[in-house]
Amino acid sequence: MAIFRSHVLICGGTGCTSSKSDQIKKRFEEKVKEVNLENEIQIVSTGCFGLCEEGPIVIVYPEGSFYSRMTIDRVDEIVDEHLVKGRIVKKYLYEDGSKDDKLKSLGEVDFYKKQLRVALRNCGVIDPENINEYIARDGYMALGKVLTEMTPEEVIKLVKDSGLKGRGGAGFSTGMKWSFAAPNKADQKYVICNADEGDPGAFMDRSVLEGDPHAVLEAMAIAGYAIGATKGFIYVRAEYPIAVHRLEIAIGQAKELGLLGKNIFGSGFDFDLEIRLGAGAFVCGEETALMQSIEGKRGMSRNKPPFPANKGLWGKPTIINNVETLANIPQIINNGADWFRSFGTEKSAGTKVFALGGKINNTGLVEVPMGTTLREVIYDIGGGCPNGKAFKAVQTGGPSGGCLTADHLDTPIDYDNLIALGSMMGSGGMIVMDEDNCMVDIARFFLDFTVDESCGKCTPCREGTKRMLEILDKITEGKATMEDLDKLESLARNIKETSLCGLGQTAPNPVLSTMKYFRDEYEAHVKDHRCPSGVCQALLSYVITMNCKGCTKCARLCPVGAIEGKVKELHTIDQSKCIKCGACMDACSFNAIIKK
Amino acid sequence: MKSLDELKKLRDESLKNMEMRDTGKEIRVVVGMATCGIAAGARPVLSSLVEEVAKRNLKNVQVVQTGCIGMCIYEPIVEVYAPDKEKVTYVHIDEEKAKRIIAEHIVNGNVVNEYTIGAVEK
Amino acid sequence: MQNVLDLTAKKAEFKQLKTYMDSIKDSQGVLMQTLHKAQDIFGYLPIEVQKFISKEMDIPLAEVYGVATFYTQFSIEPKGKHKIGVCLGTACYVKGSQLVLDKLAKELNIKVGSTTEDNLFTLEATRCLGCCGLAPVMMIDDEVYGKVDPKNIPDIIAKYKE
Numbered sequence: 001m002a003i004f005r006s007h008v009l010i011c012g013g014t015g016c017t018s019s020k021s022d023q024i025k026k027r028f029e030e031k032v033k034e035v036n037l038e039n040e041i042q043i044v045s046t047g048c049f050g051l052c053e054e055g056p057i058v059i060v061y062p063e064g065s066f067y068s069r070m071t072i073d074r075v076d077e078i079v080d081e082h083l084v085k086g087r088i089v090k091k092y093l094y095e096d097g098s099k100d101d102k103l104k105s106l107g108e109v110d111f112y113k114k115q116l117r118v119a120l121r122n123c124g125v126i127d128p129e130n131i132n133e134y135i136a137r138d139g140y141m142a143l144g145k146v147l148t149e150m151t152p153e154e155v156i157k158l159v160k161d162s163g164l165k166g167r168g169g170a171g172f173s174t175g176m177k178w179s180f181a182a183p184n185k186a187d188q189k190y191v192i193c194n195a196d197e198g199d200p201g202a203f204m205d206r207s208v209l210e211g212d213p214h215a216v217l218e219a220m221a222i223a224g225y226a227i228g229a230t231k232g233f234i235y236v237r238a239e240y241p242i243a244v245h246r247l248e249i250a251i252g253q254a255k256e257l258g259l260l261g262k263n264i265f266g267s268g269f270d271f272d273l274e275i276r277l278g279a280g281a282f283v284c285g286e287e288t289a290l291m292q293s294i295e296g297k298r299g300m301s302r303n304k305p306p307f308p309a310n311k312g313l314w315g316k317p318t319i320i321n322n323v324e325t326l327a328n329i330p331q332i333i334n335n336g337a338d339w340f341r342s343f344g345t346e347k348s349a350g351t352k353v354f355a356l357g358g359k360i361n362n363t364g365l366v367e368v369p370m371g372t373t374l375r376e377v378i379y380d381i382g383g384g385c386p387n388g389k390a391f392k393a394v395q396t397g398g399p400s401g402g403c404l405t406a407d408h409l410d411t412p413i414d415y416d417n418l419i420a421l422g423s424m425m426g427s428g429g430m431i432v433m434d435e436d437n438c439m440v441d442i443a444r445f446f447l448d449f450t451v452d453e454s455c456g457k458c459t460p461c462r463e464g465t466k467r468m469l470e471i472l473d474k475i476t477e478g479k480a481t482m483e484d485l486d487k488l489e490s491l492a493r494n495i496k497e498t499s500l501c502g503l504g505q506t507a508p509n510p511v512l513s514t515m516k517y518f519r520d521e522y523e524a525h526v527k528d529h530r531c532p533s534g535v536c537q538a539l540l541s542y543v544i545t546m547n548c549k550g551c552t553k554c555a556r557l558c559p560v561g562a563i564e565g566k567v568k569e570l571h572t573i574d575q576s577k578c579i580k581c582g583a584c585m586d587a588c589s590f591n592a593i594i595k596k
Numbered sequence: 597m598k599s600l601d602e603l604k605k606l607r608d609e610s611l612k613n614m615e616m617r618d619t620g621k622e623i624r625v626v627v628g629m630a631t632c633g634i635a636a637g638a639r640p641v642l643s644s645l646v647e648e649v650a651k652r653n654l655k656n657v658q659v660v661q662t663g664c665i666g667m668c669i670y671e672p673i674v675e676v677y678a679p680d681k682e683k684v685t686y687v688h689i690d691e692e693k694a695k696r697i698i699a700e701h702i703v704n705g706n707v708v709n710e711y712t713i714g715a716v717e718k
Numbered sequence: 719m720q721n722v723l724d725l726t727a728k729k730a731e732f733k734q735l736k737t738y739m740d741s742i743k744d745s746q747g748v749l750m751q752t753l754h755k756a757q758d759i760f761g762y763l764p765i766e767v768q769k770f771i772s773k774e775m776d777i778p779l780a781e782v783y784g785v786a787t788f789y790t791q792f793s794i795e796p797k798g799k800h801k802i803g804v805c806l807g808t809a810c811y812v813k814g815s816q817l818v819l820d821k822l823a824k825e826l827n828i829k830v831g832s833t834t835e836d837n838l839f840t841l842e843a844t845r846c847l848g849c850c851g852l853a854p855v856m857m858i859d860d861e862v863y864g865k866v867d868p869k870n871i872p873d874i875i876a877k878y879k880e
Contacts, residue, residue, distance in 0.1 A: 003612065003613060003646055003647050003650045004613065004616070004646075005642055005643060005646040005659065005661070006616075006661075007616050007617060009617075014847070014848050014849050015848070015849040015850075015851045015852060018849045018852055018855070018862035018864060019852065019862075019864060040639075040642075040643060042613075052849070052850065052851025052852070053851045055851060055852075061616045061617045061619070062616050062617075062619065062658050062659065062660045063619070063660055064617075064619040084629070084634070085629055085630050085631060085634070085663060086627070086628070086629030086630065086633075086660075086661030086662045086663050087630070087662075087663040125617060126614075132606070132609075132610040132613075133610060133613075133614060135603065135606050135607045135610050136607055136610035136611040136613070136614040137614070138607065139607075140597070140603055141600075141603065141604075141607070144597075144600040144603050145600070148599075148600050197848075198845070198846075199846070200806070200807030200808040200809070200811075200845060200846035201807050201808035201809040201846060201850055202846070203846070203848035203849075203850060206848050238754065238791055239844075239845065239846075239847060239848070240848065257597050257606075258597040258598070259597050264597065265597055265598065265599060265600060265603075266598045266599060274745070276750070276751070277750065277751065277754060278750075278789075279750060279753070279754065279789030279790070279791040279792055280789050280790035280791035280845065281788065281789050281790065282845070293750065294747060295746070295747040296747035296748060296749030296750050296785070297747075297749075297781070297785065298784050298785055298788040299788065299789075314746065314747075355850060357808070357809030357812075357850035357851075357853065358808065358809050358812040358813065358853075359812060359813070363809070363850055363851040363853070364851055395808065398808070429808065431808045431809055431812060433812055437812055442812070445808070445811055446808075455788075
């Protein structure tokens with residue numbers, strides 16, 4: 001095997017690929033060839049490094065230099081200076097906002113210092129399209145250990161003892177799930193990986209699939225051995241083409257090495273995997289709906305029991321685990337239950353990956369031990385809100401979760417604490433909002449999402465969420481009464497109680513939690529017909545400020561003739577005529593027109 | 597894959613190429629790779645150091661390149677940094693000398709005095 | 719808009735679909751894959767194609783239609799030459815992607831979910847594309863535009879009109 005003196009790792013995650021990291025890689029390859037170093041320098045496309053805000057990201061080893069916001073025209077300089085002459089190109093290194101000096105290497109970046117990467121340990125470190133790099137990092141050791149040294153009962157006990165809970169939302173014990181399916185006798189059992197990551201703003205599963213696909217395959221084979229299944233399905237969103245492509249490659253390589261297929265490690269255990277694509281239906285993240293979809297039907301959920309462990313895919317015993325959950329399994333097998341329990345809290349063991357997004361400086365993926373506080377995640381790692389704006393709320397758990405306020409920042413994050421506050425862990429999306437975001441509008445946004453995604457099978461969810469959305473529309477238009485607020489609340493509680501599946505049962509959470517913590521904002525919309533954050537269009541008026549130079553451009557453009565004023569004098573808008581089209585604001589060259 | 601041993605073998609082979617990405621190593625071997633160093637033949641020295649470290653499976657050692665060290669007449673220059681020890685600077689190094697540095701200094705802890713800058717200056 | 723398919727002109731496409739269907743016929747529950755493939759080939763799922771799949775797979779047409787209309791990624795209407803998708807995931811929404819979408823609708827003079835009269839653009843709101851670091855994000859065909867400012871939209875659109 002050739003030994004390279006330098007490795008150039010280029011992020012090939014979806015975020016960085018969107019900003020042309022594939023072309024940057026191509027230029028590196030060309031340039032390295034031009035300077036005749038192609039046998040000394042290895043160029044690798046990896047999974048997500050997590051710091052998406054600073055992408056595209058390039059890391060050069062052995063120095064570990066962290067180049068951020070790369071562009072194609074910087075490539076030549078980095079090759080000429082750094083790779084040929086050994087001079088790190090300091091001006092292109094990642095700059096940590098909190099310090100004056102540019103940082104040199106990955107380990108010194110604040111964003112990474114406070115993290116503990118278990119599920120993401122290989123993301124950004126290995127080439128996901130090369131199984132040897134996974135194996136170099138102890139890949140498939142756990143599968144080998146399980147098949148040659150452990151009984152299925154021992155595997156289940158180990159996973160149970162680790163305290164691992166499902167990372168996809170509900171937080172059910174993974175070991176328990178497996179133990180329900182194991183004793184059932186059947187001619188066929190199934191293992192399903194739920195990679196239908198539908199929560200808007202959550203992308204950790206995609207990053208694991210893109211950055212470390214073999215970890216998921218290995219874990220599925222271990223699960224198959226534990227419950228006695230020989231067949232697995234990975235149900236993945238069609239919106240993730242890079243993830244699907246890498247999974248296909250990974251399955252092919254694993255089969256070639258005999259790590260999937262017949263008689264793995266000479267143990268007599270067979271395991272085969274198939275990828276199934278979703279087609280854009282949020283409800284398919286719910287396990288019964290997901291199985292319907294794999295069977296090629298409309299993804300509609302059904303009553304439980306029977307649970308999938310007894311009657312699942314095609315009526316056979318089935319276990320369904322989320323991507324991030326599975327990514328933890330090989331390491332639990334290799335390092336033991338106590339090792340895993342040493343991270344996190346008493347009731348929530350291990351780490352959790354969060355997707356930080358919205359009004360935050362360091363958008364990206366972070367993995368921290370359970371029990372880390374929201375403040376540490378949002379401020380110490382995420383760098384707080386940009387442009388000096390005030391933090392208002394953080395939304396966790398996607399459309400099933402709720403909003404938490406500044407008062408909750410010191411809450412340690414775990415399953416129970418979040419539920420107690422009216423939100424939930426969900427899959428780990430964390431959207432930060434600042435003073436410019438209207439909480440009523442955010443609640444309306446989530447309801448709009450659930451109305452659209454409700455499968456339509458049960459009445460509370462299909463009809464109820466629609467009625468809730470209508471009331472929220474009324475509020476954001478300033479047409480609601482205080483009675484409407486009460487109606488909204490009681491309707492929300494009814495839907496929570498009576499819906500068939502998780503989608504409906506949690507759909508009212510964003511509304512209930514914002515009503516609880518931001519009731520004053522709701523009341524301002526209802527009583528004063530005012531949107532305090534200046535978001536809800538119908539409640540805003542366009543106003544001309546003192547910046548007006550009297551150029552008359554807006555008055556000439558206004559389609560309803562609502563603007564009056566003489567040349568070189570301050571203009572005014574007649575609010576009774578204004579239709580709020582915004583044309584004047586777009587046209588003004590002096591930024592003199594504002595929305596209030 | 598027929599046995600765990602077979603997998604371990606493949607892992608150890610693959611690991612040699614991955615060692616590079618671990619930046620937390622104790623001993624650093626630094627090669628001057630500025631224009632002057634390269635002109636004097638630093639590139640094959642660097643390659644031979646990397647190969648030798650990989651061949652001997654020295655997990656504790658990191659081979660890095662650096663810019664001009666400032667003593668162009670002594671290039672190629674190789675510096676060895678080890679914890680709690682003084683920096684050792686080797687000068688006029690070629691591929692063979694590089695191998696000897698790894699074998700004697702890095703592996704056995706005996707500085708190759710005749711290649712050091714002190715010996716050459718005398 | 720023409721919505722009837724000239725079957726004789728599409729012989730090669732049907733053959734291509736048939737070949738794919740034969741290649742996966744040993745697997746269970748492959749209706750979704752078949753529809754994905756058919757949409758790749760035809761660009762959308764006209765009723766003639768649904769009938770063909772129904773007959774070949776021996777699944778009632780009602781069920782094929784049911785699946786084709788349940789999932790948002792399947793379309794039974796033809797799409798414009800360029801598909802514009804604006805991400806309305808939470809991260810993009812809080813960073814103003816609704817304004818991007820509104821601006822596009824105004825600029826193209828169509829409603830969200832419809833196609834321009836010249837069949838050049840179809841405008842859609844999409845679910846989270848997973849590049850939240852680039853919010854607000856929009857996609858035109860396979861090209862991703864990150865950190866979109868509504869002001870730049872006319873220029874971006876103009877590139878595709880040539």
